[in-house]
Amino acid sequence: MPNGTFSIVIVGHGAAGLTAALAAAEEARGAGVAADIMVVERAAEGAHGGNTRFTPCYMRLEAPDRLSADFVEDMIAVSGGRNDRGYFERLAAEAPATMGWLQSHGVPFHNPVYYLSVGPPRIQPIGGGETIVRELTRAANAAGVRFRYSCKAERLQRDARGAIAGLGVTNAEGAGETLPADAVVLACGGFQGDADMLHQHFGSGGESLRLISPGTALNTGAGIRMALDVGASPAGDWNGMHIEPIDPRSANPAPVVLVYPYGIVVDRTGKRFFDEGAGLVHETWEAFARDIHFERPGREVYAILDSRLRDITNFERAIRSEVPPFEAATLAELVALIGVPARALEATVAGYNAACIGNPARFDATDKDGLIAASALAPPKSNWARALDKPPYLAYPLIGAIAYTFGGVATDTDARVLGADGAIAGLYAAGEITGHFHGTAPNAVAVLRAAVFGRIAGRNVVRGA
Numbered sequence: 001m002p003n004g005t006f007s008i009v010i011v012g013h014g015a016a017g018l019t020a021a022l023a024a025a026e027e028a029r030g031a032g033v034a035a036d037i038m039v040v041e042r043a044a045e046g047a048h049g050g051n052t053r054f055t056p057c058y059m060r061l062e063a064p065d066r067l068s069a070d071f072v073e074d075m076i077a078v079s080g081g082r083n084d085r086g087y088f089e090r091l092a093a094e095a096p097a098t099m100g101w102l103q104s105h106g107v108p109f110h111n112p113v114y115y116l117s118v119g120p121p122r123i124q125p126i127g128g129g130e131t132i133v134r135e136l137t138r139a140a141n142a143a144g145v146r147f148r149y150s151c152k153a154e155r156l157q158r159d160a161r162g163a164i165a166g167l168g169v170t171n172a173e174g175a176g177e178t179l180p181a182d183a184v185v186l187a188c189g190g191f192q193g194d195a196d197m198l199h200q201h202f203g204s205g206g207e208s209l210r211l212i213s214p215g216t217a218l219n220t221g222a223g224i225r226m227a228l229d230v231g232a233s234p235a236g237d238w239n240g241m242h243i244e245p246i247d248p249r250s251a252n253p254a255p256v257v258l259v260y261p262y263g264i265v266v267d268r269t270g271k272r273f274f275d276e277g278a279g280l281v282h283e284t285w286e287a288f289a290r291d292i293h294f295e296r297p298g299r300e301v302y303a304i305l306d307s308r309l310r311d312i313t314n315f316e317r318a319i320r321s322e323v324p325p326f327e328a329a330t331l332a333e334l335v336a337l338i339g340v341p342a343r344a345l346e347a348t349v350a351g352y353n354a355a356c357i358g359n360p361a362r363f364d365a366t367d368k369d370g371l372i373a374a375s376a377l378a379p380p381k382s383n384w385a386r387a388l389d390k391p392p393y394l395a396y397p398l399i400g401a402i403a404y405t406f407g408g409v410a411t412d413t414d415a416r417v418l419g420a421d422g423a424i425a426g427l428y429a430a431g432e433i434t435g436h437f438h439g440t441a442p443n444a445v446a447v448l449r450a451a452v453f454g455r456i457a458g459r460n461v462v463r464g465a
């Protein structure tokens with residue numbers, strides 16, 4: 001601790017980094033510890049905020065002070081039993097207090113409308129993730145945290161005992177520089193922005209995955225590599241990613257199109273290939289979008305609907321593309337617009353329509369309605385099976401776009417980075433960089449865990465001073 005001041009460097013200006021910085025500043029002030037706290041962010045000021053800035057930021061609580069009783073069990077279930085119970089128990093225990101703390105720093109919450117369908121309870125900061133970035137940046141500045149933009153973390157430095165001693169960066173002038181640090185908090189996201197790592201962990205085609213938002217590109221696995229280089233253990237599902245179906249024509253960030261359950265989806269050969277009605281969108285979108293990218297010809301498919309889409313109350317909520325769908329009075333005209341073989345698509349729609357034997361009056365876009373197609377239909381359609389026979393016909397092109405990866409570094413419930421021999425002295429991590437998701441992303445938990453464990457990291461860094 002040179003000059004009696006404890007130096008903390010936090011890498012990343014998203015939810016995890018900001019909560020760590022602000023919590024560290026408050027903890028230091030409360031404990032009377034002289035601390036120099038700096039956030040380093042590779043993006044220029046104004047482009048900071050990572051994925052957090054672009055997320056609508058749904059968070060899995062019933063209210064800011066309350067989680068659902070089945071929260072932890074659900075976290076285990078979505079991973080097929082692979083997620084670490086202790087991690088999610090700590091998350092559940094700290095979440096209400098963390099939400100209260102965010103509120104106290106100017107982040108108001110409401111109960112949002114979530115696309116069209118029901119699902120687990122969720123709250124949302126008014127203004128989404130951008131509000132978290134803006135308000136916590138303001139609060140951290142006021143608390144004395146310093147920010148270095150256009151400053152890219154490259155490597156961790158350790159002292160002779162193996163404890164963290166500094167961070168090597170490339171600074172805004174493009175020069176190498178070492179920032180002395182008694183502790184470092186890594187909060188710089190997953191590896192979705194690195195084509196080579198995507199190829200390595202997801203196989204051929206990983207390198208060409210579309211990134212869902214501008215913030216997504218900044219997380220190139222640098223923090224993961226730095227931590228592994230100093231002996232951190234890898235953790236999480238290295239074959240796991242959160243990916244969503246988007247409209248490739250759109251210029252919007254995250255232009256998801258989530259109306260596919262209400263029609264059919266065909267590939268470029270005009271054939272259906274999955275059960276579009278297997279579940280609510282947040283239960284099917286990840287496997288569906290991944291399938292589009294890795295299994296379908298041309299890595300693109302079409303959601304085919306008819307004018308009944310527009311009868312669904314608030315259907316626009318499930319479409320974040322500003323580009324209207326292809327639209328035609330007949331299927332023959334529609335195929336001419338999208339380039340799918342005419343006969344194949346007409347046969348697919350005819351077969352599907354013949355299998356729609358349930359009472360269409362039961363159709364309910366907001367929940368699994370049990371409107372199942374005849375069992376002869378292959379692949380089956382388990383809900384929302386209503387014939388497509390009311391022109392105009394509509395088609396949305398869809399591709400898969402990655403939001404974040406699951407593989408990362410091992411951390412304990414105190415946000416300490418773990419190596420083979422236990423915690424690495426002075427090294428902490430929180431958010432997307434940590435490997436705690438397996439199989440499927442738990443819905444509306446990524447920012448929640450970034451905020452909760454970022455705050456834990458910030459407090460513990462100072463307590464360990």
Ligand SMILES: Cc1cc2nc3c(=O)[nH]c(=O)nc-3n(C[C@H](O)[C@H](O)[C@H](O)COP(=O)(O)OP(=O)(O)OC[C@H]3O[C@@H](n4cnc5c(N)ncnc54)[C@H](O)[C@@H]3O)c2cc1C
Pocket residue numbers: 011012013014015016017040041042043048049050051052053054055056057058059129151152153154187188189212213215216218219220222223253254403404430431432433443444445446447448450
């Ligand atoms: C479109 C979209 C929608 C989403 N919707 C939801 C949702 O509704 N609910 C939910 O819970 N989650 C959602 N997510 C996921 C969630 O937003 C992220 O997982 C979460 O915000 C990650 O927070 P973080 O602080 O760990 O990383 P980030 O917010 O990504 O911040 C990481 C920061 O580190 C910086 N950085 C990276 N490398 C370096 C380096 N070498 N040196 C310096 N800085 C570096 C980046 O520039 C970035 O600013 C969504 C994501 C996207 C993209």
